[in-house]
Each structure stands twice: as structure tokens, then as C-alpha cells.
Amino acid sequence: MTEKKIIHVNDVDIAYVDEGEGETVILLHGFPDSSYLWRHQIPALVEGGFRVIAPDLRGFGDSSKPQEIEAYTMQTIVNDIVAMTIQLGIKRPHVVGHDWGAAIAWMYAFLMPRRIDHLAVLSVGHPGVFSYPTLEQRAASWYMLFYQSPAAEELLKRNGWRLWKEIMGREGDYDRHLRDMARPGALTAGLNWYRANRSPEAELRHQRPFPPIYAPTLGIWSTEDKALLEEGMANSGKFVKGPWRYERVEDAGHYIPLDAPETVSKLLLGFLGTEQPAEPERRPRRRL
Amino acid sequence: MTDVVIVGGGIAGASAACKLAAGGLSVVLLEKQESYNDLVRGEWLAPWGIREAQRLGVYDCFGAGGAWEIREWMTWDEAVDPHEVEAVDMTRFIPGIGGPYSFPHHQVCELMAAQAADSGATLIMDAAKIEVTAGPSPSVTYTNSEGRREEIRPRIVLGATGRGCTVGRQVGITMSNHMHHWGGGVMVEGLDDWPADVQAMGTEGDVMFMVFPQGYGRARLYLNFGTKDSRKYRGPGAMDRFLKAFELECLPDRGRAVVESRQAGPLSVWPSVSSVPEGPPLTEGVVLIGDEAGNADTVLGTGLSCAMRDSRTVCEILLDSDDWSPPVFEPYVKEREFRLSRLDFGAQIISRLHVEFGPAAVERRRRVRKLMAKNFAAQVTGLLNMVAPEEVPEFGFSEFFAERLFRESA
Incomplete structure (x- = not known):
């Protein structure tokens, strides 16, 4: 893979992979990954005639790692992507996200309906579904509560990162995840994603109704995902006004782009650029 | 510069x-x-x-x-009665x-x-x-x-x-330089039935075995053995013989978890x-x-x-x-x-005790174990691989202690 480039947006440096030519696809990784998550899809998409932009989201990989919790609200991170696309002169990219990157992609899609072409989301469903999680999903998400504690860093790290290893298991790039997290400031930065957005206080915050999603949307969920239940993705369709397609990948764990690399590449190539978006209602602009 | x-x-x-x-x-x-x-x-x-x-x-x-x-060290050994095997908590030294x-x-x-x-x-x-x-x-x-x-x-x-x-x-x-025995080691995986928190070191027959889990079903295995076996774990079929050496009466389920594991790195032997x-x-x-x-x-x-x-x-x-x-x-x-x-003093006690084979050596080990069970202080040498050498009580490094340890049991 070529060298990552660096772009300065929103007071942080974002490292990103930029390859290929054609319509732009933005690939957003999740926790605790980096753009490296997409190493199998990037060449396939480039081959398929796309320009691929895969950032290390703030707090991860080679990007800046501010240590304050407030630096990691979803809005801030969506703003990183918006600012990045504006600086790079990209008007209407396809947006693909996995895990936290999917949450960011959903939000980008409903906040920026005119700045997105197609939306593909892996593992994590629409935030609306998570507004009222089932007890079963709450139980599966127990670690999110644990990460809220300021003691979490110390507990995860001590005795050779033992608890971290037990929580993460032998999935995805588990070796590389740990190396990444051992970099200065990386663990706090990663946990801050949860602290800024998944605290009980955040759940209490008043939520406005979600604007609808007009982009054609592909949701992908894998049967061996232990942290995220199928309902999260399968029930997301009701928030999508554009064409909605749900794909369930058998025998793949949470890290679908790694566990089923060819399936994911094929689904993306078959989906991006094929469907027409639903037309948002056009209100006449008031002229002064 | x-x-x-x-x-x-x-x-x-x-x-x-x-x-x-x-x-x-x-x-x-x-x-x-x-x-x-x-x-x-x-x-x-x-x-x-x-x-x-x-x-x-x-x-x-x-x-x-x-x-x-x-976290734990199980004292599986041919000289230890299966229901007297202890789990030594290693997390609090x-x-x-x-x-x-x-x-x-x-x-x-x-x-x-x-x-x-x-x-x-x-x-x-x-x-x-x-x-x-x-x-x-x-x-x-x-x-x-x-x-x-x-x-x-x-x-x-x-x-x-x-x-x-x-x-x-x-x-x-x-x-x-001095050489007491030979050693060999290999990385294995697929050790799913071995408790991930537990290491084992013990002796049976003509091997002293060590199992050090590394998580995710992997472990580093070592064997220490006498000079007469210096060629045993080399050449064709060496890996099979190495794993087979863990088929031991003193291990749970006769060491099946280890014997059925898979090689995940080179096998190497050396004079210790x-x-x-x-x-x-x-x-x-x-x-x-x-x-x-x-x-x-x-x-x-x-x-x-x-x-x-x-x-x-x-x-x-x-x-x-x-x-x-x-x-x-x-x-x-x-x-x-x-x-x-x-360390050299302690290591010599340990290798005399655990890396010598044959009926007389087993008898000696059995007696020293009894002595250690009766008088906790006799285990002082075992502290050497947990706390820094200068923190280990001095009496463990006298010829007098070593002599007593082996004489009382001889």
C-alpha cells in the first residue's frame, strides 16, 4: 500500500490512504482499527474504477489523538469527514463504514444528504435503533459501560494487557490492535469514543428525530458478531427512505472486511453506483 | 559522533x-x-x-x-501425589x-x-x-x-x-562453563484444553517438562533431559517425539492437551x-x-x-x-x-533436584518435597524466580542449607 497522506482539519491531523481514480469511496473503520482494516477492499475498489479515501479516524492509527473526551463526539468526527471532503474537493462520495465508522457514516448520511451518493454500513445499525436498546443488546454492550470509568485504562493495561486481551479475543487484527493501542495516548483516545457517545448521560440527552436517509443504503451484518445483534442492522431499514438492502454474511465474525474480504468487496462493487437515490423533498428556496 | x-x-x-x-x-x-x-x-x-x-x-x-x-503454577510431578498437587498463586509476590x-x-x-x-x-x-x-x-x-x-x-x-x-x-x-543437562523448546498452538492461567513444571521418567501458556491456545513448551538423550529430539520425527514426551501420568488426562497440540514454530535443542x-x-x-x-x-x-x-x-x-x-x-x-x-547457587539446587532422573533421583525429590511441606522455609530457593535475588533470605545460599536439604532427604 502506498504511503498515507496527512490532512489538517478541525485542529487535528488526519492520516489517510488515497488510491485510484474515479468516483470517490470513503472507507471508515471502527474501534480499535485503522485504515488498515480495509486492506483487502482497497485494491478491489481501485480495480473496479473507484478512488478510495480511507482515513485513520481521529484517535486511531497515525492520526492525532487528542486526550479530551469532548474531542470525540460523533458530530465532531462527522465534521472531520465533511471538512476533509471539502478540502479535497470531493462533492458526493460513496460512504462505507464498519463498527464506529458505520455509526459515523449513518450520521454523515442524514446530516449531509446532498453530500453523499451511496451509503454502505457494516455491523452497526442506525443510531435510531440504539436509542432504545433491548436488554439483550445492553448486555452484549457491557464493555461500553466499563470503558466509561477513568480506571478502565489501568485495568485494561495491567498484567500485560490481560483484560484487554480477554475482552477482544482472537478476532480481527487482534495482535495489531494491541500494538496500535499501546502507542502513546491511543488507548485513552479510543475509549473516549465510548465516553463521548455511549455514556448513560449521553443516552439521557434530548435527541431530535432523525432526518431520513435518502441515499441508497446497504446494510451488512455477520452471524458470528458477539457484540452487535442482528436486530440493530435488520431494523435500520425504517430510517432509510432511499432503496434499502440488507445482507447477512454467514460464518464471519465482527470484523467482516477481514473475515469475508471477497464477499464484502463484491457486495460493495455490486452496490455502489447502481441504485438511484430517493429524491428529497425540494422546498423552494426563499429568495430575498 | x-x-x-x-x-x-x-x-x-x-x-x-x-x-x-x-x-x-x-x-x-x-x-x-x-x-x-x-x-x-x-x-x-x-x-x-x-x-x-x-x-x-x-x-x-x-x-x-x-x-x-x-497466574498459577501447578506442581504436577511424579513425586507428588495427584491430590496433593498445589496451585501456587504467582500474582502476589x-x-x-x-x-x-x-x-x-x-x-x-x-x-x-x-x-x-x-x-x-x-x-x-x-x-x-x-x-x-x-x-x-x-x-x-x-x-x-x-x-x-x-x-x-x-x-x-x-x-x-x-x-x-x-x-x-x-x-x-x-x-x-558447566553443563548439567540438555534442553529443547518449541511453540505450539491448539492447546485449547489447557487452562490459560496455569503453568506447569515437573519431572517424570527421563524428562523435566515445562508448559508456559501464551494465551489464545498457544504455549511455549520446554523439555530438559539428560545428556544421553541429546540426540532424541533431533532429526526426522523429532517433533512427534517431543510432543509424545508430554504423555505423562502426572499431568491431567495424561497430558493429552499438550500431546494433541500443533507445532507453531521451530523446534530447537541445546546443551544447557x-x-x-x-x-x-x-x-x-x-x-x-x-x-x-x-x-x-x-x-x-x-x-x-x-x-x-x-x-x-x-x-x-x-x-x-x-x-x-x-x-x-x-x-x-x-x-x-x-x-x-x-542465581547460580539456586539453579544448581533446582537442576540437581528436578533435572536428574532415575529411581534415586525420584526418591530424593520425594523426600525433599516432604521436607518442604513440613518446613516452608526449605522452599526458599523457589523464591528466586519470583522476587529479585537480593530479596531472597540469605540462609538459602549457604552450603549448610544445601547440604541439609539434600542430606535430610538422602
Whole structure:
């Protein structure tokens, strides 16, 4: 893979992979990954005639790692992507996200309906579904509560990162995840994603109704995902006004782009650029 | 101008490079491997060694490099009745530090070397034919990866080439060696039925076995065996024989979990030599650290902890003083001599007790176990691989104690 480039947006440096030519696809990784998550899809998409932009989201990989919790609200991170696309002169990219990157992609899609072409989301469903999680999903998400504690860093790290290893298991790039997290400031930065957005206080915050999603949307969920239940993705369709397609990948764990690399590449190539978006209602602009 | 050339990028050398580069010195680290590979080195780090790693600032290299905390030590052994097997809790010997670590040696070294390079050290891999000349202005020559001969003239050279003692031999530091038995080791995976928190060390028949889990169903296996078996675990079918050697009555389910595991790295065997330097492990312009400066029998498992104690002690001297002449290293030489004498003494007790085979040896082990059960103080030698040697009560290092231990039981 070529060298990552660096772009300065929103007071942080974002490292990103930029390859290929054609319509732009933005690939957003999740926790605790980096753009490296997409190493199998990037060449396939480039081959398929796309320009691929895969950032290390703030707090991860080679990007800046501010240590304050407030630096990691979803809005801030969506703003990183918006600012990045504006600086790079990209008007209407396809947006693909996995895990936290999917949450960011959903939000980008409903906040920026005119700045997105197609939306593909892996593992994590629409935030609306998570507004009222089932007890079963709450139980599966127990670690999110644990990460809220300021003691979490110390507990995860001590005795050779033992608890971290037990929580993460032998999935995805588990070796590389740990190396990444051992970099200065990386663990706090990663946990801050949860602290800024998944605290009980955040759940209490008043939520406005979600604007609808007009982009054609592909949701992908894998049967061996232990942290995220199928309902999260399968029930997301009701928030999508554009064409909605749900794909369930058998025998793949949470890290679908790694566990089923060819399936994911094929689904993306078959989906991006094929469907027409639903037309948002056009209100006449008031002229002064 | 290079301040320090470190010859050998193992645990001692790479950790020293991290500490010295972080302290602002100009460091060159020479490693003979092209890239770090599994060479079947020591992979067990005592709790006191973990503390040394923290002091050196290389602690995270262990966790991130795959270190797995082991919490219990099950005393499975042919001389122990199955229902008298004890689970020794290893997590509480040093406050704030849990149990010992088992880890892939080469991965941790790789991360340390990368950390040193990040701190400004120059890392040279694939350095061949390294030659060191001691003196007030020492010189290091080597062949680089393109086959070109290079020379560096640093202020000081740290020799950290391990048991090969490459630098020590070149500058005339001599060792007194003794060999008690042979050893062999291999990485395995698929050890799913072995409790991940539990290590085992024990003896049965003609092997002393060690199982050190590394998490995710992986473990480092070692065998120690008599010289008569020095060829047994080599050649065709060696791996099968090695695994088969764990089919033991004293292990749960006759060692099935281990026997059915799969090879996940090279199998290597070696004569288990311990080396005590005949003088101080240094000369003008050259200081030895780690196994290269002298070592106890591997059966004790303190090699890596020692390597980092050496590394820390020498680095602190180098960072504190502008004068790097031999007298400045006197505290290191003294502390090391004291430490190695204790470790060597303890290792000899352990290998006499656990790495000798046959009916008389079994009888001796059985009696010593009884003595230890009756009088807890008799277990003092066992402390040596948990806490630092200077913290172990002195009575454990007298000839009188050793004699009593073996006589009362003989």
C-alpha cells in the first residue's frame, strides 16, 4: 500500500490512504482499527474504477489523538469527514463504514444528504435503533459501560494487557490492535469514543428525530458478531427512505472486511453506483 | 559522533537502546538477524523482571508483543501425589505486579527495537561478522546488508550477544562453563484444553517438562533431559517425539492437551550451559550485559529478568556519568557478581533436584518435597524466580542449607 497522506482539519491531523481514480469511496473503520482494516477492499475498489479515501479516524492509527473526551463526539468526527471532503474537493462520495465508522457514516448520511451518493454500513445499525436498546443488546454492550470509568485504562493495561486481551479475543487484527493501542495516548483516545457517545448521560440527552436517509443504503451484518445483534442492522431499514438492502454474511465474525474480504468487496462493487437515490423533498428556496 | 554501539538486539541490547536513546545519547544497535524470527529463546519473565521492564520504559513492548500473564503454577510431578498437587498463586509476590509473563521473544524484541529507533537510535539489521576491539577508543566493524564493511568508533560498546558471548571472547573476557543437562523448546498452538492461567513444571521418567501458556491456545513448551538423550529430539520425527514426551501420568488426562497440540514454530535443542565470568564482565571501552555477561542454568528462568537488570544498571551509569572508564562500572560489577552467585547457587539446587532422573533421583525429590511441606522455609530457593535475588533470605545460599536439604532427604 502506498504511503498515507496527512490532512489538517478541525485542529487535528488526519492520516489517510488515497488510491485510484474515479468516483470517490470513503472507507471508515471502527474501534480499535485503522485504515488498515480495509486492506483487502482497497485494491478491489481501485480495480473496479473507484478512488478510495480511507482515513485513520481521529484517535486511531497515525492520526492525532487528542486526550479530551469532548474531542470525540460523533458530530465532531462527522465534521472531520465533511471538512476533509471539502478540502479535497470531493462533492458526493460513496460512504462505507464498519463498527464506529458505520455509526459515523449513518450520521454523515442524514446530516449531509446532498453530500453523499451511496451509503454502505457494516455491523452497526442506525443510531435510531440504539436509542432504545433491548436488554439483550445492553448486555452484549457491557464493555461500553466499563470503558466509561477513568480506571478502565489501568485495568485494561495491567498484567500485560490481560483484560484487554480477554475482552477482544482472537478476532480481527487482534495482535495489531494491541500494538496500535499501546502507542502513546491511543488507548485513552479510543475509549473516549465510548465516553463521548455511549455514556448513560449521553443516552439521557434530548435527541431530535432523525432526518431520513435518502441515499441508497446497504446494510451488512455477520452471524458470528458477539457484540452487535442482528436486530440493530435488520431494523435500520425504517430510517432509510432511499432503496434499502440488507445482507447477512454467514460464518464471519465482527470484523467482516477481514473475515469475508471477497464477499464484502463484491457486495460493495455490486452496490455502489447502481441504485438511484430517493429524491428529497425540494422546498423552494426563499429568495430575498 | 556515536556514543554507544550495542552489539545484539535481544532483550538486553534492545532495552538498553531504548533507555539510552530516550536519555538523549547517540546509539547504534546492531542485530545479526535480517528480521526478528522465532529462535526459541527464553520466554518467561519473572515478576521482578517485569519491574525492571517498567523502570527501563519498555513495559508496553511486552504487553503489545504478546505477553500473557500466568497466574498459577501447578506442581504436577511424579513425586507428588495427584491430590496433593498445589496451585501456587504467582500474582502476589510483588505489589502492583501480577504473575510472570510468557511471551513471543522475537515479537517483543522487534517492538523494543522499533521503540529505540523511534527515540532516535540507529537500528542496523543483518549486521554480519561483527568485530569489536576494546581500548580507550573502541572500534566496531561489521558487514552491512549490502556486503560492505563498516566501522564505528563509539565512546563505548555494550556486548549483548547472549550465550554465544561473541563480544566477550573477542575482547578476552573468559568464562567458566558447566553443563548439567540438555534442553529443547518449541511453540505450539491448539492447546485449547489447557487452562490459560496455569503453568506447569515437573519431572517424570527421563524428562523435566515445562508448559508456559501464551494465551489464545498457544504455549511455549520446554523439555530438559539428560545428556544421553541429546540426540532424541533431533532429526526426522523429532517433533512427534517431543510432543509424545508430554504423555505423562502426572499431568491431567495424561497430558493429552499438550500431546494433541500443533507445532507453531521451530523446534530447537541445546546443551544447557551456565557460564560464570572469571573476572569482571568488562574491559576498557566494552561492557557486557545480559546472558553474555554470565548466566545461570536456564531451568531457573531468570535470564531475561537479569538481562534487563543489567541493562538498567549499566544505562543508569552511562546516563549519570560523563566518565565511562571501567572503575565507574564498579557498582554494576559488584551487584552482578553477587546476583549471579545467588542465581547460580539456586539453579544448581533446582537442576540437581528436578533435572536428574532415575529411581534415586525420584526418591530424593520425594523426600525433599516432604521436607518442604513440613518446613516452608526449605522452599526458599523457589523464591528466586519470583522476587529479585537480593530479596531472597540469605540462609538459602549457604552450603549448610544445601547440604541439609539434600542430606535430610538422602
